Amino acid sequence: MTAFSRFTPLATSLPATVPFVGPEAIERQRGTSVRARIGANESGFGPAPSVLRTIGEKAGEIWKYNDPENHALKVALAAHLGLKPDNFVIGEGIDDLLGLIVRLVIEPGMPVVTSLGAYPTFNFHVHGFGGRLVAAPYRDDREDLDALLDLAKREHAPLVYFANPDNPMGSWWDADSIVTFARALPPTTLLILDEAYSETAPEGSIPAADALIDLPNVIRTRTFSKAYGLAGARVGYGIGTAGTVSAFDKIRNHFGMPRLSTEAALAALADQAYLKDVVQRIKAARERIADIARTNGLTPLPSATNFVAIDAGRDGVYARAIVDGLMGHGVFIRMPGVAPLNRCIRVSTGLPADLDLFEQALPQVLEALG
Amino acid sequence: MTAFSRFTPLATSLPATVPFVGPEAIERQRGTSVRARIGANESGFGPAPSVLRTIGEKAGEIWKYNDPENHALKVALAAHLGLKPDNFVIGEGIDDLLGLIVRLVIEPGMPVVTSLGAYPTFNFHVHGFGGRLVAAPYRDDREDLDALLDLAKREHAPLVYFANPDNPMGSWWDADSIVTFARALPPTTLLILDEAYSETAPEGSIPAADALIDLPNVIRTRTFSKAYGLAGARVGYGIGTAGTVSAFDKIRNHFGMPRLSTEAALAALADQAYLKDVVQRIKAARERIADIARTNGLTPLPSATNFVAIDAGRDGVYARAIVDGLMGHGVFIRMPGVAPLNRCIRVSTGLPADLDLFEQALPQVLEALG
Structure with missing residues (x-):
């Protein structure tokens, strides 16, 4: 790859890394489809x-x-x-x-x-x-x-x-x-x-x-x-x-x-009425995510957001394996990037159908990891 | 207005000028409405x-x-x-x-x-x-x-x-x-x-x-x-x-x-078929703008774009007066910013109804300017 030879020293020094890899890119890399898009803290409830x-x-x-x-x-x-x-x-x-x-x-x-x-x-x-x-x-x-x-x-x-x-x-x-x-x-x-x-x-x-x-x-x-x-x-x-x-x-x-x-x-x-309603649905989804985590022996952290960080109890390698394992089931989630936060996985709130998929996949992934 | 005191010297040195004032801002400033939006080289023909x-x-x-x-x-x-x-x-x-x-x-x-x-x-x-x-x-x-x-x-x-x-x-x-x-x-x-x-x-x-x-x-x-x-x-x-x-x-x-x-x-x-059709309509509109210009004693320049620059025959002050005068009729156009280009006005192609308004307003504006 031939690039222009006179970018600024600063530009030249920068890595080509990106802040986040999107779910579409993961789909292309793995040849799989996202069935539950609950990784980017979007709102599956959609707009009003x-x-x-x-x-x-x-x-x-x-x-x-x-x-x-x-x-x-x-x-x-x-x-x-x-x-x-x-x-x-x-x-x-x-x-x-x-x-x-x-x-x-x-x-x-x-x-x-x-x-x-x-x-x-x-x-x-x-x-x-x-x-x-x-x-x-x-x-x-x-x-x-x-x-x-x-x-x-x-x-x-x-x-x-x-x-x-x-x-x-x-x-x-x-x-x-x-x-x-x-x-x-x-x-x-x-x-x-x-x-x-x-x-x-x-x-x-x-x-x-x-x-x-x-x-x-x-x-x-x-x-x-x-x-x-x-x-x-x-x-x-x-x-x-x-x-x-x-x-x-x-x-x-x-x-x-x-x-x-x-x-x-x-x-x-x-449309603040819709927002109010969505916030209630987000709260309910947070509680359900927390329940799913506890049912599987993991520890949900309290959340003020539209996602829940879940302490998986070990290190970043283990959490990464859960994230990857879930993607194998079509469940897209993310995780923090730095220790000790990266003992956690991060699950966005979403529609009941999305959380159903998460609920089904999580125990299988955990069991496979042992 | 109190601003943060430690912006970079470069940022501090920059003027707050903007590249272009939008038609909405002109409407707010003048309290008038744009009836023919043919100033920003948009396509009034719309997308497919x-x-x-x-x-x-x-x-x-x-x-x-x-x-x-x-x-x-x-x-x-x-x-x-x-x-x-x-x-x-x-x-x-x-x-x-x-x-x-x-x-x-x-x-x-x-x-x-x-x-x-x-x-x-x-x-x-x-x-x-x-x-x-x-x-x-x-x-x-x-x-x-x-x-x-x-x-x-x-x-x-x-x-x-x-x-x-x-x-x-x-x-x-x-x-x-x-x-x-x-x-x-x-x-x-x-x-x-x-x-x-x-x-x-x-x-x-x-x-x-x-x-x-x-x-x-x-x-x-x-x-x-x-x-x-x-x-x-x-x-x-x-x-x-x-x-x-x-x-x-x-x-x-x-x-x-x-x-x-x-x-x-x-x-x-x-939808390349639509594009092809629009390009023909743009060409026809260019010709009509040129005709309107000539009818009013002005000189249209050849154009390869979706607008026509029209030589108004005098200086930037005169061209600016035409632009302002047309806006008084609800006809939004623009003009080059620098001499000698600013002897011209610039009219974007648009729907026949838009060019009708331009055609009606231009002679009135020119007559008022004398």
């Missing part, structure tokens, strides 16, 4: 029927570029959360926003604080801009707020990533602790507070929408990919001070948002 | 009915992330163009790919060669990564291949942007000249050959799909936004050697492509 109707109604407008200012969605989000439209930036999923934030803040060699085993796509972006990851271990399967704060101060880090609720463990903090943590950070440290799973979190665990809106060094990220059931639409948003979020306009792909995705997000936001 | 059917059929899968490897679309494009799947990179429109290319190649201060008045979004990305634009003037309303080659050599530039057919002028070169140009560039200069308007170009103006596929320093970019009528879907692609296009995997937003957009692109590619 009202969202699908909207897509049908608006499909004919797909020849038009989307409004590059994303005005309507910002206005709707502002009304929903009691903030102002200029507190929002819209992006092609949180992944897009994470890349833009790293680009705005990180120069090669700068330290970036995260937790050891936290969201790999954030790490991908940090590497992509030459940042130096400094990671605090999880404590009791939770991200360690005290350790993150200490690291940020010690390293004089310009950027900290923290997710609440957490992926891949499903754990969470109370809102007060998070507000205290954010306010204790130096103003020269930007906090990414990733709230991708906020809709499924328990009462008291998500700071009020305006709790941190006075802080220019905080950006909260949210998405329509999880409880709203729109992972394929790629709609994420960031919340911050008007001054901070306006920085995205300097570098973002202004015409990047797909038109039908924005329409879908607007419809999803308007 | 088969594409809209596909969107309806696949909408229910929007809860799933898209295949991050974009396998199916690469395979389909490879079959369509007689290349291999690994000659392709898929992105969220050409705009996304342009940003990624600049990031892969440009470090602050490096020279980047383009034409004076060529695609502003490319310039936006060059500025965004701290590149230094070096521009060759157009010659006879065409990009000047000899001047671009000379500049690239003189500056030892790592990156050159060239569009064929050209936006904003609609002009084009013959395929042989482009192949000669590409092969004359130093191997340390990466050529972006932007072929967004290739589908509407005359016979003999687009190099064969494999004409440059041996060159690691050429990336050709194409899109479903123009003749295929899918601007709102955001699907662009790049063609190059396997080695060169694999570099995108190091930095791209792997889960960035919307699922329905990919489905729409696949369906559009499969």
Whole structure:
């Protein structure tokens, strides 16, 4: 393979690894079909029927570029959360926003604080801009707020990533602790507070929408990919001070948002009754996943998300064997990438039929592994 | 507005200007409605009915992330163009790919060669990564291949942007000249050959799909936004050697492509009969726009695209007044941004009803301007 000879030294140094291998790629590699797609924390419950109707109604407008200012969605989000439209930036999923934030803040060699085993796509972006990851271990399967704060101060880090609720463990903090943590950070440290799973979190665990809106060094990220059931639409948003979020306009792909995705997000936001119902179904599915785990002698971890991390009781090799074994039955799940988190497997909530397949396959896989 | 205090010096230095103001923003600013949307080189003819059917059929899968490897679309494009799947990179429109290319190649201060008045979004990305634009003037309303080659050599530039057919002028070169140009560039200069308007170009103006596929320093970019009528879907692609296009995997937003957009692109590619029909309708609309221009004493330029640049015969101030005047009639058009190109207005092809509105409004606007 002959490549252009003059990519930047940074680009040349980067590995071609990807943050996640998709289930379609696994299907192609193994020649098998996914029968239960419960590995990527998507929502098998799907979006609201009202969202699908909207897509049908608006499909004919797909020849038009989307409004590059994303005005309507910002206005709707502002009304929903009691903030102002200029507190929002819209992006092609949180992944897009994470890349833009790293680009705005990180120069090669700068330290970036995260937790050891936290969201790999954030790490991908940090590497992509030459940042130096400094990671605090999880404590009791939770991200360690005290350790993150200490690291940020010690390293004089310009950027900290923290997710609440957490992926891949499903754990969470109370809102007060998070507000205290954010306010204790130096103003020269930007906090990414990733709230991708906020809709499924328990009462008291998500700071009020305006709790941190006075802080220019905080950006909260949210998405329509999880409880709203729109992972394929790629709609994420960031919340911050008007001054901070306006920085995205300097570098973002202004015409990047797909038109039908924005329409879908607007419809999803308007249908809070459906969201409420889905959150109940997600909770029920979490309980069922936990029951299946216990029935098989494994230990489910408490979860504030649309997935359950299950402690398989041994090491990463064993957990990987379970993941691979389940795929042999057409059950697609994932697992954390780093010890000691990787003693767990991670199962997304989904339809009863999906969990039936998981329930049938798991004991067979465990028995085969011995 | 209080912003985070520690964005990179580069980010801090960037202006908050945007490449293009969308028609929706103009509507909000002026309190008027667009009645004829013929300014952004979208396709008012829309995508094929088969594409809209596909969107309806696949909408229910929007809860799933898209295949991050974009396998199916690469395979389909490879079959369509007689290349291999690994000659392709898929992105969220050409705009996304342009940003990624600049990031892969440009470090602050490096020279980047383009034409004076060529695609502003490319310039936006060059500025965004701290590149230094070096521009060759157009010659006879065409990009000047000899001047671009000379500049690239003189500056030892790592990156050159060239569009064929050209936006904003609609002009084009013959395929042989482009192949000669590409092969004359130093191997340390990466050529972006932007072929967004290739589908509407005359016979003999687009190099064969494999004409440059041996060159690691050429990336050709194409899109479903123009003749295929899918601007709102955001699907662009790049063609190059396997080695060169694999570099995108190091930095791209792997889960960035919307699922329905990919489905729409696949369906559009499969319906070449519709494309052929639309291209005929675009040609007819070009002729009608040219007729309208001549009837009003203006001079249409020949066009290989889905728009027509019209020489209004005076300066940029006058052309701007025409653009603004037309918007007062609900007719949204655009114009080149730089002299001497900005003596022109630029009118996209569209449905007869859209051109009727243009035909009615133009003489009134010209008369009011005197």
